[in-house]
Amino acid sequence: MNINVKVGQQFPLTIKRLGINGEGIGYFKKKITFVEGLLPGEVALVEVVAAKSNFIQAKVVRIREQSENRIKPKCKVYDICGGCQLQHMTYDAQLDFKAQIVKDALNKYAAHIPSDIVKPTLGMDNPWGYRNKNQFPVQMKGNKLIAGLYEKDSHRLIDIKKCPVQDKKTIQVTNEIRKILQNEQVEICKNPNKDHGLRYIVTRVAKHSQEVQVTLVCTDDRLKHHAQLVQQILNISFVESLSININKEKTSRVLGDKTIHIGGKKQITETLGEFYYDLSPDSFFQLNPDQATAMYGEIEAQAGLSGDETVVDAFCGTGTIGIWLSPKAKEVRGMDIIKEGIADAKKNAQLNERENVHYEVGDAYVIMEKWIEEGFKPDVITVDPPRTGLGMKAVDLINRVQPHTFVYTSCNPSTLSKDLAHLTKKFNVVNIQPIDMFPQTAQVEVVVKLSSNNV
Template identity: 80%
Template sequence: MNVSVKVGQKFPLTIKRLGINGEGIGYYKKKITFVEGLLPGEVGLVQVVKAKPNFIEAKVVKIRERSKERVKPKCKVYDICGGCQLQHLNYDAQLLFKSQIVKDALTKYAKNIPTKIVKPTIGMDNPWGYRNKNQFPVQKKGNQLIAGLYEKDSHQLIDIKKCPVQDKRTIQVTNELRNILTNLQVKVCRNPNKEQGLRYIVTRVAKHSQQIQVTLVCTDDQLKYNQSLIDQIMNLSFVESLSININKEKTSRVLGNQTIHISGKQQITETLGQYYYDLSPDSFFQLNPEQATKMYGEIETQANLTGNESVVDAFCGTGTIGIWLSQNAKEVRGMDIIKEGIDDAKKNAELNNRHNVHYEVGDAYKVMDKWIKEGFKPDVITVDPPRTGLGIKAVELIKSVHPKIFVYTSCNPSTLAKDLAHLSKKYKVVSMQPIDMFPQTAQVEVIAKLVAK
């Protein structure tokens, strides 16, 4: 049906459901309409901001009928900051929404897999202050340095001095850094192609040890000669590690390839369960350690290890999953194409005295092929791929190796469902467990257990 709609036009809209990004979805004259900030059951007066042949995007002008699930957001800049999408929805309803997103993905992309296998989402007792790391771009506003996050769909930087989903210690240190950098008139870079200077402030806290790691991302290494800056930063409470990272590229990537240790410890130490992990400034680590502990425990449960199994942790990163599983496995092997991740995995295995783990740098397909030719066959494979999913090549690899149990952890229900549809020819998908790794956002992690047919 061809509906004539113009940008700026206003009309009332009833919201039927939430979309995968937490946006409200309704229908104007049968055309799907997306509106950020409205909840199912609500009626709002909306204004068109984008009119396309197949859909409409609109913004809220006024809410006429409110949902009983609506709550007041804790964040003062929630309406303009792009960091969270669901602060206006009560937490129990957020968890229901995340389970539904997983079910909807199956219905759309893997119709042969019953939605009843999707379990209730595992949430948090306190769904605030969970993020152990922030990465704030910086700018100058007059003589003041500001640091925060960009407005939605904008290059306008919001100066963030409070963030309810960040660990308070990282925000406190960032606020103190902002003052130090302002007072010392540290040069800021907005365009790395044209100028030198500071680009990002990165702070990470190890929640167990309370150690804080500060990384200043710059276009050059000049700040390492600023002793007053170094002394003031190292005098801040809990700061144990200071580094400079060099990133000259005009890219969305925060960290460049070179990190220079400046003062204090080179790494801070975090724990997950009974395991210790040394974190370098460029080490990947889960942003929500409390939920990561639950997630790894769930992976261990789904792997159903007895102590006699050979396990492969494919695309293993820094080895956190494999190390967790190693206590109840005969052997764990992991591979990743990123050398720095494998270096960290080896160090973490040594730190935890895990002698039954082996890590290799290399393409997963080539490494697995080599291992199989050497006579190794895994009983269990576990993966945690990027948002793009496994893809056909990796799916075919899993099908050909054919382990008894395959545990697939995903941060994107849509790509997970597509991969499961292909895998279901040789595997039965027996359970899917959503975990809320990022409360107040639309993101959901899912652990799927597959058993060989």
């Protein structure tokens, strides 16, 4: 049905459900309408901001009937920042919504899997201050250096000095650093294609040791010669590591390929459960260590290890999952095409004295073929791929190897469900556990246990 709707038009709308990005969804004359900031059951006067052939995008003019799940956001810039999507929603309602996202994705892409298998979302006791890392772009606004996040769908930088989802130490250190940078009149890069200077302040805290790691992302290495600046940053409380990362590219990628250590420790040490991890500035690590511990515990439970199993941690990154599983496995092997990640995985295995863990650099398909030819067949395979999912090549590999247990950890219910639709040719879905790794946002992690249907 072609509905004639114009930008600027206003009409009342009842919200029926939330979309995958946390936006309210209603229907105007049967045409789907998306409105950020509204909750199911709410009635609002909305104004059209975009009218497409198959949907309407609108903004809130006035809420007429509020949901009982609506609360006041903690963040003063919540409505413009875009970093969080659900601060206006009670935490219990957030958890229910995230389980529903998973069910909706299954119904859409893998309808043969019953949605009632999805368990309630595993949440946090305190869903605030959990992020252990921030990556703030910097900019001069008049004579003032600002750092923060870009307003959603814009190039306007929001100056952020407080953030309720960020660990307080990362924010405190960032605020101290920008005072030092401004006092030292450090040059700020406006355009990496033309200019040079500082682009980002990156701070990461190890929650267990409370050590803070600072990385200044620049177009070149000039700041390493600024001895006074280096010493002032290292004098900030809790700062134990300082590096410069070189990134001249005009992309959304924060870190470039080259990192230069210029003061303090080269790495900081974090703990998950009983395991220790040395973190380099460019090492990947979970942004929510407390909830990562819960997630890895869930992966361990789903794997159901007794001590006799061989395990493959495919696409293993820095090896955190494989190392976590290793005490209850006979042998763990992992592979990844990123050599820096494998180097970190080997270091972490050595740090934790895990002699039954082995890592190799290379394509998963090639490495797996080699291992099988050598007589090694995994009893359990675990994966934690990027948001794009496994893809058909990896799905075909898993189906062909067909371990008795496959544990799939996903950060995207849609690509997970698409993969499950094909994996269920060789596996049965036993358990689906959503986990809230990023409270106040629309993101959800999912741990799925599949068992071979050839057992």
